[in-house]
Amino acid sequence: MMDREAFSKKVWEMRGSMLRLSVSLMRSRPDAEDAVQDAVLRAWERLGSLRDEAAFKTWMLSIVVNACKSALRKRRRLVLAEDIEIRSETRNETASALWECVMALEEKYRVPIVLHYYEGFSVREIASIVHAPVGTVAARMRRAREKLKCELMQRGESA
Amino acid sequence: MTNEAFEAMMREHAAPVDTKGNYEQRLAATLDALPEKQGGVWSARRTAVLVLAAVMLLALASGAVAVGLGLFGQLREQNESSYERLALLDEAAASVGETAVLDGGTELTLEQVYCDGDRLYYSYTLAGENVALGDGAALEDGTTLTIWDRGEETADGVTCGYQEVELPETAKPGEALCVVLTVIAENEDGTYRFVEAPFTVTPAERQTYAGGASFAEYSADAQLYVTDVEIYGEVDVTGQTAWAELYESRADTDEEDYVVDYQLIADGEVLYNKDYTYGEADGGYGIPVRYDLPESCENLALRPVRYLSGECIEEEIVLK
Numbered sequence: 001m002m003d004r005e006a007f008s009k010k011v012w013e014m015r016g017s018m019l020r021l022s023v024s025l026m027r028s029r030p031d032a033e034d035a036v037q038d039a040v041l042r043a044w045e046r047l048g049s050l051r052d053e054a055a056f057k058t059w060m061l062s063i064v065v066n067a068c069k070s071a072l073r074k075r076r077r078l079v080l081a082e083d084i085e086i087r088s089e090t091r092n093e094t095a096s097a098l099w100e101c102v103m104a105l106e107e108k109y110r111v112p113i114v115l116h117y118y119e120g121f122s123v124r125e126i127a128s129i130v131h132a133p134v135g136t137v138a139a140r141m142r143r144a145r146e147k148l149k150c151e152l153m154q155r156g157e158s159a
Numbered sequence: 160m161t162n163e164a165f166e167a168m169m170r171e172h173a174a175p176v177d178t179k180g181n182y183e184q185r186l187a188a189t190l191d192a193l194p195e196k197q198g199g200v201w202s203a204r205r206t207a208v209l210v211l212a213a214v215m216l217l218a219l220a221s222g223a224v225a226v227g228l229g230l231f232g233q234l235r236e237q238n239e240s241s242y243e244r245l246a247l248l249d250e251a252a253a254s255v256g257e258t259a260v261l262d263g264g265t266e267l268t269l270e271q272v273y274c275d276g277d278r279l280y281y282s283y284t285l286a287g288e289n290v291a292l293g294d295g296a297a298l299e300d301g302t303t304l305t306i307w308d309r310g311e312e313t314a315d316g317v318t319c320g321y322q323e324v325e326l327p328e329t330a331k332p333g334e335a336l337c338v339v340l341t342v343i344a345e346n347e348d349g350t351y352r353f354v355e356a357p358f359t360v361t362p363a364e365r366q367t368y369a370g371g372a373s374f375a376e377y378s379a380d381a382q383l384y385v386t387d388v389e390i391y392g393e394v395d396v397t398g399q400t401a402w403a404e405l406y407e408s409r410a411d412t413d414e415e416d417y418v419v420d421y422q423l424i425a426d427g428e429v430l431y432n433k434d435y436t437y438g439e440a441d442g443g444y445g446i447p448v449r450y451d452l453p454e455s456c457e458n459l460a461l462r463p464v465r466y467l468s469g470e471c472i473e474e475e476i477v478l479k
Contacts, residue, residue, distance in 0.1 A: 004193055004195060007190075007193070008190040008191075008193070011186070011190060012186070012187075012190065015178050015182070015183065015186055016176050016178050019176050019178055019182060020176040023176070033181070033182050033185065036182075036186065037185060037186070037189050040186065040189050040190070041189065041193075044193050044194075045311075046309070070236070094168075094172050095172040095173075098168070098169070098172045098173075117169040117170070117173045118173045118176075131433065132431070132432075133419065133420035133431070133432040133434070133464070134419045134420060134466070135418075135419035135420030135464030135465065135466060135469070136420060136431055136432070136464065138419070138464075138466055138467070138469070139464060139469040139470065142469065145165065148165070149160045149165050152160060152165075152168075153160055
């Protein structure tokens, strides 16, 4: 079984991925950071359930998803789009506008888009992270792309 | 906007997230503070055996009436994906309340149990110093039962938790089965001892639904089981070797629009497959399915989801 040092190293290497995924679910940077902390502790407690160390990243991110959803259920509060603090961290106007569009998607479309385009996961890997069947994720990806394209074109026309 | 332009834009502008500052400091502190308890714990020698006599006829479990919330119900807030199932489990599970007093004063109480022949669910409380419930349960012959879900809360030295484990195919409804829980306790010299707590369960009966359909490209046969807490089973897809190879390899494809999933349609209500595992592929392939219980099981059908084109209403399988 993985020891504490190896676990910490792997977690540290994927700190950016965990934070982005958490932000995409929580829609608030402070809440997202809290959820990541919670997920790390949960993962350490449940390390025995990790059967394949090669799958650590997808396993860890699936725990981040669960931690975020637990936090959202407990807090049950609405977060306005204006609270999305990650906007200020994007590189330029186009990237910022794109992130705003992504964050405006429904959660079921937003998370696969973030995992695929921002983190580089395949549809199958995303399915294991969000605990959804591959076909469902593939269908959501298609719809999310269409919605994003539509939103981006509308913004382009209005600009 | 063309697909190519969209993909190029996403690739170019998917900006990295900034992790500097407070986030990194907190994460580093959390990692530094992780308790040293995982490595080597499980290799210690079993030194004691305790028999927890809890013989239950779980065929009667569905008739159990919950007074207030049991542990399953209390712990449902922990897990979004298990919320509905834990609520149903709280009503369906048999209340046990058998307590085993282990050496050192540790008390393990089996609070609730439900078993449908495929999965075994149990909730428990564990009171004592430096003790924990082991990593899942096992059969008498040592066969480890894979954990599918778990949850725990600890307060004032008492741990409340639940586990969901997968039973082997040899488990049959109505046939008693001995399951062994293991408590891990830390000795004063830092070594560990394992205390076994066996109990007997009898899987509840379940309702079976089946159906099949043949199309130009493929055939599909389904068998589903309806329990008090969920619907599960498998759909076997045959007729396209290339589909089975893709399914087995789990590779992405832009060419084969193969069936990868099934939604359950129950009197018009759409339920999504919560089983993300993969079945066996050998010429054909089996798609494991698992759904929350619908409002009604009167009119059930399975709707295929293809990898490229998505849901396919005209290829639904009617279940009877």
